[in-house]
Amino acid sequence: MRLGLKEKARAYSPWIFHAHAGGCNNCDIELAACFAPRFDLERMGIQLRNNPRHADIFLVTGPAPKQIAPILRRVYDQLPNPKVAIACGSCAITGGVYNRDDKKPNYAIGGPVEKLIPIDVLVPGCPPRPESIIQGIMLALEKLRHR
C-alpha cells in the first residue's frame, strides 16, 4: 500500500490523550500496560501525551458522570483537527456496571460517551485487554489517515 508523506506521518506518529471519565480505573491500568515493556506502543511511534493540544487520538474510559460530561466535550474540542476518538471499555460504550437496567437509568450517568462526543472506534471489554486496545488504536489510525 503506497501512502503520501502526509498520510504516512499521520499514521506513524499518533499521540494519545487519555481522558478518564469516572469508572473503576481498571481500563486505565490496562492502558498503562500498553505503554509498559510487554506491549510497548512506542515501537510504533505512539506516545501518551497528557495535553489535549498535542494529541491526535482522544481515548475515553469510564461512564462519563453528569459532572464530567460538559468538561469531556470541552477537552475534546481542545484537540486540533484532524482527530479521532476511541471509547475504551464497557462503561464508555453503554454505561457498563453503572447502568445495569435501561428501564431505570442511573441518575448520575451523563453518558454513554457516544452521546457526548463523536466516537470513531469502540473497544469493548471490562476491562479490555491491552491487545484489544492496541487493535482499537490501529483501527482508529485507519480513520485518522483519511481525515
Add this chain to the structure above:
Amino acid sequence: MELPSTISIASSLFLPIVSFFLGIIYGYEIRKVSARLQSRRGPWLLVPKSLRGTLGVTRLFQPLYDIIKLLCKESLLPSTSTKGLFRSSPYIALICVIVAAAFTPVATYSHLASFELSLVVILYLLLGVPFAFILGGAASASPWGVIGSQREAELMLAYETPLVIAAFSIATMADSLSVQKIIDVQATRLPFLLLNPLAAVAFLVAIIGKLHLKPFDVPEAEVEIVAGPVTEYGGRLLAIIEIVKTFLIAICVGLFIALFLAGGLVPGYDKLFSIPTFLLEGLLIVLVMTMIHTLNPRFRIDQALIWYVRVPTILAISGLVWAYAFRHFFPAFI
C-alpha cells in the same frame, strides 16, 4: 575577513539542513536508548517483516514523522492569549537556531565558524531560544505556560553561567574566540577534553539543562505542569517548536565536539576522516546524556538552581583558573 564567496554562502545554507537531520538521528537515539534502559523496545529500527505493509520499514526518522504530522495539523489559538507574541515567538526561536546552525561546524566544515567571534555569536543565538520560549509561554495566558516560563527563566540563569564560563575557559586556552581556530589548535595537539576536563564536565551538564533532559526538565515537567511554556501550543506552532528542539540538540552536541574533541579531527589523519569520528562522538555524547536522562528523577526548581551553582559553576570556574594556570606554566604549548 575576506568577502563571502559563493561556496561559503552555499555551505552556510546547507549546514542547517545537515544539522537538522543530525538532530533527528540524535532525537531517535534519545528515545530508543531510554526505552532500552527501561526494558522497552522503543521505536523500531527495523519493523518486523509481517507488519511492514502498514507500519513502514524503519522508524529511524520517527522525530521527523512527528514534525511532519504536526505541520499538517491545524493550530488553535487560545482566546485569552496575546496573539501576535504567541504566534511569532516559535519563529523567533527558529530563526535564532537556524543562524546558530550555520555557525556551528559539522565535522570541522563551516565557513562562518572561521569568523573571529563565532563562539560569542553562537552562545548569544542559543540564548535566543529560551527567551522565545519564555515569551511564548507568558503570552499563552495559561497558568501552566506562565509557571513554565518562570521556571525556564530561573533555570536559564542557572545553566547559562557554567555554559559561558566553560566555553570561555576553552577560548582562553586556545587564545581565540573563533570556533574554527579552537578546532585547529586542538588538531595539532591534544583535544581540550584531556587538557581541561573540568570545563568539559561543566559544559556537558549545562547542555543537559539547555536541552531540558531529565534531572533539569523542570520547565517542561510533564505530569506536573502539563508541558510548561508549550502547553497551549498545538499543530503547526508546536511543529516549529519541535524543529527548534531538534536543531538545539545538534547544535549543542556539535559545539561540544568542536570545543572539546577537535571537531572529530584525529591528528595524523585526513580532514575527510573527521566525518565518521564526528558522528561517532556525537552518538556517544547523546548516549551519555540519555543515560543521565533515564536514570535520574526530576529536580525541584530550587534544588536545580542550587545544584547548578554548587557543582557545574564551581567546576567551570576552576576550569577557567586551570586554563590561566596552564597558559602561565606552559606558554609554549598554546
